Amino acid sequence: MDVSLNKYISDTGFCSRRAADKYIEECRVTINGKDADKGNRVKPGDVVKIDGEPLKKKTAPVYLMLNKPKGVTCTTDVKDKTNIVDFVNHKTRIFPIGRLDKLSEGLIFLTNDGDIVNKILRAGNGHEKEYIVTTDKKIDFEFVNAMRNGVKILGTITKPCFVKQEGENRFKIILTQGLNRQIRRMCEVLGFKVTSLKRVRIMSFTTKGIEPGKWRYFTPNEIDTLNELLKNSKKTAGEEGMGE
Known part of the structure; x- marks a missing residue:
């Protein structure tokens, strides 16, 4: 049975489908020695290579969570000396799910399971992400209310969200x-800088x-919980990912 090329690449644990599409667009993927296109499908016996190296069969799935410190970049690009993959230094090739800004800290997942990545990153799933934020000056009700109700950024209005003041500037x-x-x-639109x-x-x-x-591995129960939370994941990809 044949499968789409980006799914085939994702299923090996090499990268997510989205990243696979990028490799294909950059003409770094071949099927049986011929340059591949996005619409290609892979049949049993086909040899798929990326940058001239054949893809290996998928190893056991790995799921881990990292409490990322400042200064680590959520990229798999080894040219970036602060990349998250080298920081974790796992024996299996893994990649982050979503991103946190280099100066940001906190929870991020890493895995070699491309299907999980796609389910989490799909828009419209409504998965909550909670942050504690400190600003460069005192905040007030006007600021909190504006953040709750939506701020115009990147040509759109952010969705209404939960915001609660935790301190003078937090x-x-x-x-x-x-x-x-x-x-x-x-915050910048409202005249505040995140510290x-x-x-x-x-x-x-x-x-x-x-x-x-x-970092630590997900427990078997946590993997079950994750799959349960994602079982109704929408099948259409959107522009929003799991960034901050």
Whole structure:
């Protein structure tokens, strides 16, 4: 039975389907020695190579959560010396699900399971992500109310969300969307600069018990919980990912 090329690549654990499409667009993928196109399908016996190297069969799935410190970049690009893959230094090739800005901290998942990545990144799933944010000056009700009701960034209005003041210049925010640098951009529009941003929760998973810079594997029960949370994942991909 044949499968789409990006799914075939994803199923090997090499990268997500989205990243696979990029490799194909950059003419770095071949099927049986011929340059591949996005619409290609892979049949049993076909030899798929990326950058001239044949894809290996998928190894056992790996799911881990990292409490990312500042200074680590959520990229698999080894040219970036601060890339998250080298930081974790796992024996299996893994990649991050979504992103956190280099200066941001907190919870991020990494895996070699491309299907999980696609389910989490699909728009419209409404998965909650909770952050604790500190700003460069005192916040007030006007600021909190504006953040709750939506701020115009990147040509759109952010979705209404939960925001609660936690201190003079600190607040909690729970997002169900992941526009690029969303919280920082929202604050900037309102005249505030983010000085600290920590993601403390994704869905029902938190940083509790994971020191900054450390990681741990999902437990079998947590993997079951994750699959349960994702079972109704929409089948259409959107522009929003699991960024901040």
